[in-house]
Amino acid sequence: MFGHRSDLPLDKDPLSRFLPWLIAFMVYLAVLALAGALVLNAVIVRWDRGVTGTLTVQIAPLERPPSVSAADARADEERRQKAVLDLLRSVPEVARAEALDDQRLMALLEPWLGTTEVAEDLPLPGLVDVELKPGTSLDAAALGARLAKAVPGTSIDDHKIWLERLVRLIRMVEAVASVVLMFIGLATVGTVVFATRTGLAVHQEAIEVLHLIGAQDSYVAQQFARRALVLGLRGGLVGLVLAVPTLFGISYLAAHLEAGLLPDVDMGPAHWLALISMPLAAALIAMVTARMTVMRTLARML
């Protein structure tokens, strides 16, 4: 296919030299956009897997008149916490219900309040970390209602709202990535159409001779299509080769700078396959576009 004889000197067109670079650039951008979308998708899946199956029950401290001593208040809070734990452990779907001790609570608050002793005196809510048995689901709202009835001042958080917002955000970013991919595809098509039309104009005389000695349109179109395929593959591979180090660089930076924010993302073989197929996709787009452009142009000849 690559060593095939061509009747038209398409290799010497100025555009033949510059089309691969354009396609390389397009593929570079496409690989980055696609990788971004795939990574975000993996993030959603992980979050979803990591977060569903856990609940947090929050026990707000009750307001007490100042006459109640701190020790009594503490005892009362512990009693409420125990009631919550007992109730939770009686629920069949619950695998584990554990109250966070003060130390972990302080550790959670540290970024906001600092390590000062201020926090010691604050009426902190009690937090209970609940883990559900794998594969089970639970009506969090109903459980919340039961808890609030048994121990007033409790609320339940299944992270749904938080998660949904994040997922919505990520879906939006993914949609943007898809639109970017689409535009890259359109830009590639436009570039190839332009390049092909220029080629047709440059080789008009030779094409007319081919036409007059009985060449089918597809005979001429095939030469342009084959050329576009080769140029597209060549450019696409360059783009991919440039994109891979960029991706590794980004993931290295992400792992080192934002380790806490993103779960570490490793892309599966299917994802890598998708990225590697981008040059092929670009080459196929180039080939089909070139062929259609030639066919449409030649259809105007007698």
Place this chain on the structure above:
Amino acid sequence: MTIDGVEYVVRFENVGLRYGLGPEVLQDISFALEPGSFHFLVGPSGAGKSSLLKLMYLALKPTRGLISLFGHDIAITRRGDLPGLRRRVGVVFQDFRLLPHLSTFDNVALPLRVAGGRESDIEKNVVELLSWVGLKDHLKARPPTLSGGQQQRVAIARAVIARPKLLLADEPTGNVDDRMAMRLMHLFEELNKLGTTVVIATHNEGLVNRMGHSCLRLEDGWLEVRGPDSGSAGQTVAAGLSPSILGGAVGRKPESAA
């Protein structure tokens, strides 16, 4: 399409051609060429010889009238079937129109490749034909490095390589001396003997008279037809006199119509 049991290679009926909104360069052209016939197309420069040939090798559509090629009415032939008709027509263009980036071999091989011929057959036929026209030593040469006469022979080789049923040549002897012209003419006659219908546009009237074939004369867009060996130039032959001509001089200058 046959008339009187003969399938004409080319048939024109009341064909007119104009470019854009200009005057008609060809008017009421009617003739028919029988298989295996040999014709000269003569007339002063600008009379429309090239335009008439272009109509015959399907580079132009007539503005009016009917053209049929190998029995196919061009106006109603599907576009996809035209390449099949073109492959049966060999054309020697006035300016050769060789592809400058291809070797002599590849230029001559082009019609066979376009028709999807096998590369091994192509090789054999092309080398044989190029040897026959004396260009065996120039198989790899590109046309711009060849002399005018050599290019002409390459162009002729390309026109005849696929054994066309109709050979159209536009001033094929325009740039060569008389000796070479006669040699090329004999080449065309050889081809004609093998059954190819030949039409040669030329303004070399001496050549025409020497060869003594039927003659189509174009003048100011009108076509007159003379039979072979018809004596002095300008004598118009009546309809039916020439076996290869249908209808004789249907298109005629109004002032000479009497």
